[in-house]
Amino acid sequence: MKKLQTLAATVVFSAAAEAMAAMISIPQYLPTKSFATTFLGAIFLTITVWSFYQMFIYPSFVSPLRHLPHPKGGNLFLGHGLSLFKRPPGNDFLKWMNEIPNDGVLMFNGFGNQPRIVLTNPRALSEVLVTKTYDFKKPKPLRTFLRRILGDGLIIVEGEEHKFQRKHVMPVFSFRHIKELYPMIWKKAVALTQGIEAEMAEKMDLSMGEKSKHNVVEVNHWANKVTMDIIGVAGLGREFNALKNSDDPLVHNYEEILEPTTEKLTFFAMQIILPQFIVNRLPWKINERVRVITSNLNRICGELVADKRALIKADADEHLDILSVLIKSNNFSDKQLVDQLLTFLAAGHETTSSAFTWVTYLLSTHPEIQTRLREEIRKHIPTNPGPDFDLATVLEAMPLLNGVCNETLRLYPTVPITIRDCYTDTTVCDHYIPRGTQVHLVPWATNRLPEFWGSNAGDFVPDRWIDKETGRPNNTGGSSSNYNILTFLHGPRSCIGEKFAKAELRCLVAAMVGAYEMEYADPSVEAIPHGVITTKPRWGMELRLKSLQQW
Numbered sequence: 001m002k003k004l005q006t007l008a009a010t011v012v013f014s015a016a017a018e019a020m021a022a023m024i025s026i027p028q029y030l031p032t033k034s035f036a037t038t039f040l041g042a043i044f045l046t047i048t049v050w051s052f053y054q055m056f057i058y059p060s061f062v063s064p065l066r067h068l069p070h071p072k073g074g075n076l077f078l079g080h081g082l083s084l085f086k087r088p089p090g091n092d093f094l095k096w097m098n099e100i101p102n103d104g105v106l107m108f109n110g111f112g113n114q115p116r117i118v119l120t121n122p123r124a125l126s127e128v129l130v131t132k133t134y135d136f137k138k139p140k141p142l143r144t145f146l147r148r149i150l151g152d153g154l155i156i157v158e159g160e161e162h163k164f165q166r167k168h169v170m171p172v173f174s175f176r177h178i179k180e181l182y183p184m185i186w187k188k189a190v191a192l193t194q195g196i197e198a199e200m201a202e203k204m205d206l207s208m209g210e211k212s213k214h215n216v217v218e219v220n221h222w223a224n225k226v227t228m229d230i231i232g233v234a235g236l237g238r239e240f241n242a243l244k245n246s247d248d249p250l251v252h253n254y255e256e257i258l259e260p261t262t263e264k265l266t267f268f269a270m271q272i273i274l275p276q277f278i279v280n281r282l283p284w285k286i287n288e289r290v291r292v293i294t295s296n297l298n299r300i301c302g303e304l305v306a307d308k309r310a311l312i313k314a315d316a317d318e319h320l321d322i323l324s325v326l327i328k329s330n331n332f333s334d335k336q337l338v339d340q341l342l343t344f345l346a347a348g349h350e351t352t353s354s355a356f357t358w359v360t361y362l363l364s365t366h367p368e369i370q371t372r373l374r375e376e377i378r379k380h381i382p383t384n385p386g387p388d389f390d391l392a393t394v395l396e397a398m399p400l401l402n403g404v405c406n407e408t409l410r411l412y413p414t415v416p417i418t419i420r421d422c423y424t425d426t427t428v429c430d431h432y433i434p435r436g437t438q439v440h441l442v443p444w445a446t447n448r449l450p451e452f453w454g455s456n457a458g459d460f461v462p463d464r465w466i467d468k469e470t471g472r473p474n475n476t477g478g479s480s481s482n483y484n485i486l487t488f489l490h491g492p493r494s495c496i497g498e499k500f501a502k503a504e505l506r507c508l509v510a511a512m513v514g515a516y517e518m519e520y521a522d523p524s525v526e527a528i529p530h531g532v533i534t535t536k537p538r539w540g541m542e543l544r545l546k547s548l549q550q551w
């Protein structure tokens with residue numbers, strides 16, 4: 001907004017000066033003697049010249065980024081800006097990274113031909129994500145918009161505030177704490193299989209003879225429910241019962257705001273591209289709906305914080321969930337606690353739900369791997385593991401289970417593209433990068449680059465995550481650098497919930513594959529990743545399931 005005001009003021013002053021100069025020095029050539037008309041003409045001329053300079057002169061002849069390797073072509077006015085919105089997201093970037101020789105930094109023209117950069121190798125990524133992380137921030141329009149939904153939690157804040165929050169939230173995601181959560185997550189994973197079984201039984205009753213489709217289940221919808229239930233207990237110590245179709249208002253509000261309808265996706269994209277004071281004033285029903293939902297979420301989370309404080313005071317709480325740990329640390333005000341809660345509820349369920357959905361897709365389309373995984377699961381985990389069974393240790397050591405989860409996270413990163421704005425003049429891989437440059441990190445492309453992952457980079461090969469000599473899981477997938485996979489990013493702004501998400505994924509996949517044989521229901525429907533910031537399959541994930549005997 002401030003940038004826009006400064007620009008408008010500059011245009012007005014320049015136009016006034018031009019109009020005055022023209023009226024004094026060349027009055028005979030002006031079509032009018034009126035200052036107002038001359039001034040309006042000067043405004044039009046200034047905007048035209050300025051736009052022409054920005055779109056055609058600056059990118060090609062002035063920008064210090066113009067010498068960087070870049071893709072050819074692009075739209076005359078939009079550059080390669082539309083590449084950001086193509087599906088699957090990140091495919092154009094993959095093509096450029098693959099085909100254009102570079103030493104870590106590529107340039108492309110975004111909307112209005114504005115020069116942007118893409119980071120392509122571990123050195124560039126480590127500079128931006130680790131060494132100079134606080135010089136690069138999430139773009140302001142994105143933060144302003146997300147703040148409405150997430151508050152000033154860990155995802156939104158920058159600089160010192162971020163360092164403070166990260167330090168005090170970190171203990172909640174320690175290895176020890178995650179290990180304690182495994183039995184609860186497993187219980188929810190089993191409840192997921194029971195919920196699906198109940199849906200199939202109900203459809204069988206209703207279909208009365210026409211039984212061919214009773215066992216086709218849309219899995220993404222179930223995945224959202226189970227991950228919401230898990231984050232409910234882990235985040236708040238609260239049973240949402242989403243798997244049992246609860247009427248919890250928090251669940252309903254999140255379901256509504258996160259459901260990616262075309263209207264909502266357009267609205268979200270416009271929030272990021274256009275100035276928000278314009279989008280927020282449009283007579284569009286969705287504006288009001290978003291206002292109502294975000295105010296509901298804030299109110300409900302405020303009540304949850306107050307309830308939890310009362311429970312802790314009365315010593316009637318087990319104090320294991322994220323909110324309890326944060327309250328007890330005494331580092332956060334009530335407003336900050338509400339913001340953290342909004343952040344964890346939103347960041348902590350759709351992401352994992354999408355990853356789990358892609359695992360089911362890849363296993364359905366690779367039946368031989370599904371069968372091998374089932375054998376591994378049945379060999380290592382009893383049908384009903386008792387309280388003494390060390391789920392965390394067993395699940396984390398299962399080679400194929402970990403291979404399948406890691407390989408899915410590589411091929412289908414939930415956040416396929418993320419963006420930073422450069423807040424100071426700096427360098428990346430010794431290239432000068434001026435302040436204001438937009439930097440693209442593209443997990444979708446990095447994770448699939450043949451240079452890092454070999455000629456089968458685009459294939460589903462869980463075995464690359466298994467050490468050939470020891471047969472144990474490895475953490476690199478055979479790739480030479482950690483930075484060759486960007487699903488959770490790296491450094492101080494990496495995903496704080498990575499270990500938690502992986503624990504969830506292991507439990508959900510083990511329970512699901514143990515209970516069902518899965519087949520992709522309609523191969524004529526292409527499974528396309530879809531969404532604005534996080535992605536899930538565009539048409540959901542319909543699978544044909546066959547219930548298996550308990551083992």
Ligand code: HEM
Nearest residue numbers: 154155347348351352355414415418488493495496497501
């Ligand atoms: C498969 C599951 C998940 C994936 C792929 C994922 C991915 C990511 C990515 C890429 C970022 C960085 C975004 C950016 O800065 O542009 C991020 C940040 C974050 N994630 Fe996750 N996430 C997952 C699950 C979770 C879970 C389960 C939680 C919490 C329970 C969580 C909480 C967060 C938070 C709080 C941040 C902000 C961290 C910071 O800036 O310090 N995520 N996640």
